[in-house]
Amino acid sequence: MIVASQLTKRYASGFEALHGVSFEIRAGELVLITGHSGAGKTTLVKLIASIERPTSGSLVVNGQNLSALRRSAIPYVRRHFGLIFQDQKLLFDRSALDNVLLPLQIAGLPHREAVRRAQAALDKVGLLAREKAHPIALSGGEQQRLAIARAVVNRPTVLLADEPTANLDRESAQDIRDLFADFHRVGVTVVVATHDQAWVEHCGDNALRLDHGRVV
Amino acid sequence: MRRWLSQHRAAFGRALRRLFAAPLNTLLSLLAIGIALTLPAFGYVALDSLRDLGRDATAVQQVSVFMEVGASKAEVAEIEQRLRAQPGVRTTFVPRDEALRRLKENGDMAEIVASLPRNPLPDAFIVEPRDTSPETLEALRAEFADWPRVAHVQLDAAWIKRFDAFLRLGKLALLLLAGLFGAGLIAVTFNTIRLQVMAQAAEIEVARMIGATDAFIRRPFYYFGALQGALGGLLAAALVIGALRLLAGPVGELAALYGASFALHAPTLAEIGALAGVGAVLGWVGAQLSVSLSLRTFD
Numbered sequence: 001m002i003v004a005s006q007l008t009k010r011y012a013s014g015f016e017a018l019h020g021v022s023f024e025i026r027a028g029e030l031v032l033i034t035g036h037s038g039a040g041k042t043t044l045v046k047l048i049a050s051i052e053r054p055t056s057g058s059l060v061v062n063g064q065n066l067s068a069l070r071r072s073a074i075p076y077v078r079r080h081f082g083l084i085f086q087d088q089k090l091l092f093d094r095s096a097l098d099n100v101l102l103p104l105q106i107a108g109l110p111h112r113e114a115v116r117r118a119q120a121a122l123d124k125v126g127l128l129a130r131e132k133a134h135p136i137a138l139s140g141g142e143q144q145r146l147a148i149a150r151a152v153v154n155r156p157t158v159l160l161a162d163e164p165t166a167n168l169d170r171e172s173a174q175d176i177r178d179l180f181a182d183f184h185r186v187g188v189t190v191v192v193a194t195h196d197q198a199w200v201e202h203c204g205d206n207a208l209r210l211d212h213g214r215v216v
Numbered sequence: 217m218r219r220w221l222s223q224h225r226a227a228f229g230r231a232l233r234r235l236f237a238a239p240l241n242t243l244l245s246l247l248a249i250g251i252a253l254t255l256p257a258f259g260y261v262a263l264d265s266l267r268d269l270g271r272d273a274t275a276v277q278q279v280s281v282f283m284e285v286g287a288s289k290a291e292v293a294e295i296e297q298r299l300r301a302q303p304g305v306r307t308t309f310v311p312r313d314e315a316l317r318r319l320k321e322n323g324d325m326a327e328i329v330a331s332l333p334r335n336p337l338p339d340a341f342i343v344e345p346r347d348t349s350p351e352t353l354e355a356l357r358a359e360f361a362d363w364p365r366v367a368h369v370q371l372d373a374a375w376i377k378r379f380d381a382f383l384r385l386g387k388l389a390l391l392l393l394a395g396l397f398g399a400g401l402i403a404v405t406f407n408t409i410r411l412q413v414m415a416q417a418a419e420i421e422v423a424r425m426i427g428a429t430d431a432f433i434r435r436p437f438y439y440f441g442a443l444q445g446a447l448g449g450l451l452a453a454a455l456v457i458g459a460l461r462l463l464a465g466p467v468g469e470l471a472a473l474y475g476a477s478f479a480l481h482a483p484t485l486a487e488i489g490a491l492a493g494v495g496a497v498l499g500w501v502g503a504q505l506s507v508s509l510s511l512r513t514f515d
Contacts (some may be wrong), residue, residue: 028408049425051425072429075424075427075428075429075430075432076427076429077427078425078426078427079426079427083425087427089418089421090422090424091418091419091422092418102422102423102426103426103427105223105226106423106426106427106428106429106432107219107427108219108220108222108223109219109222110218110222111222112234152428154427
């Protein structure tokens with residue numbers, strides 16, 4: 001499903017965030033990308049999500065070589081992913097429901113169907129009762145769950161997250177881990193960049209460890 | 217197709233919501249656009265009305281053909297024959313005796329005319345062409361002047377020429393004015409949209425990350441620009457109609473003083489629609505320029 005071969009990312013400043021990274025993630029797997037700060041976790045997530053382009057090497061997702069992708073094709077590739085960011089990137093001037101509706105509006109779903117699906121996604125993360133609340137009125141854990149609802153509402157094949165449990169208390173972090181486990185159980189491929197030790201210990205072998213931009 | 221329509225409907229709805237989200241800003245922008253469109257629109261209406269006045273005035277234009285005083289009856293008859301053979305003209309013969317009689321009937325001139333030893337007036341023809349354009353009248357004048365025993369051809373069309381030149385100059389000035397204010401409208405829309413793009417930077421960034429195409433991001437701004445321009449056009453039409461109502465009385469009184477009936481006519485529904493359409497197109501152009509430049513910062 002996701003195959004990286006000799007993936008290198010060098011920024012304009014000359015900093016090499018990733019060097020010759022190769023790995024394969026099969027469909028339906030739950031993989032944690034681990035490593036210390038600056039190891040290249042976030043860069044790798046951005047490359048998989050086509051937010052950034054590799055300097056060299058190839059990255060194939062669902063049979064598509066992202067390195068050779070035309071600019072106009074990138075938005076359609078991104079729709080296969082459910083993206084969750086450490087800072088959530090929620091829209092604070094919109095209600096929880098409107099935040100979750102955004103990917104469906106982008107996909108062009110009729111409004112009524114979009115609302116039904118957005119409410120189902122909110123229900124899945126336990127936020128249906130708060131659909132009219134704005135993100136500012138939600139706790140950190142709730143905001144992260146809202147970001148997850150927005151990520152899964154389009155039924156993506158891959159759930160891609162960058163430090164989703166950072167800055168959360170132990171209980172909220174466990175809720176988030178459980179949610180990812182739920183999606184993994186129903187066949188969604190889950191790729192999470194994290195330095196959450198509890199999670200890494202629990203997942204054991206399914207971890208891709210990075211150190212200074214290399215797989216170790 | 218259904219999805220495409222749904223996206224356009226949603227973009228139009230978002231543009232409408234943005235218009236009403238900041239009513240004061242919207243009102244000020246509409247006023248700026250409305251005033252920018254009012255001046256050329258009012259100029260158009262005024263020129264259109266003046267063109268009608270010119271048409272009415274030229275409809276009674278005449279060419280007077282004066283024979284030499286010593287021209288014989290046969291020579292006068294030959295000219296009359298030539299004039300009657302002219303296509304599209306009506307000719308009236310005014311014999312010199314008849315002209316003198318008319319002059320005598322004029323109270324102010326009667327005494328002077330009576331003191332004259334002989335009739336100094338020539339035979340004359342009044343020619344009324346159907347086509348009264350300045351070019352046709354001038355061509356007729358030149359042709360008649362070359363005929364034998366014709367002393368003078370008088371064409372009282374100098375003012376028509378001046379009027380026509382004035383209208384042409386007015387039209388050119390109007391075009392320049394329209395171009396200038398059109399550019400102003402584009403600039404107003406450009407700035408409004410630029411501020412909107414800046415205000416919605418977070419939304420644009422998130423939308424792009426989760427798969428929004430450029431078209432999806434641009435569409436609401438285009439609709440906004442076009443809507444704002446169209447509403448500005450309608451406001452301009454309302455301002456023009458209001459101004460015409462205010463001016464109708466004084467203009468009528470002024471025209472009556474010159475013995476004419478002249479009225480500035482209000483724009484028709486089609487003209488109001490065209491004004492809104494022009495506003496929409498200019499707004500759309502402004503939005504496109506603005507979005508293209510502003511979105512570069514997100515690349």
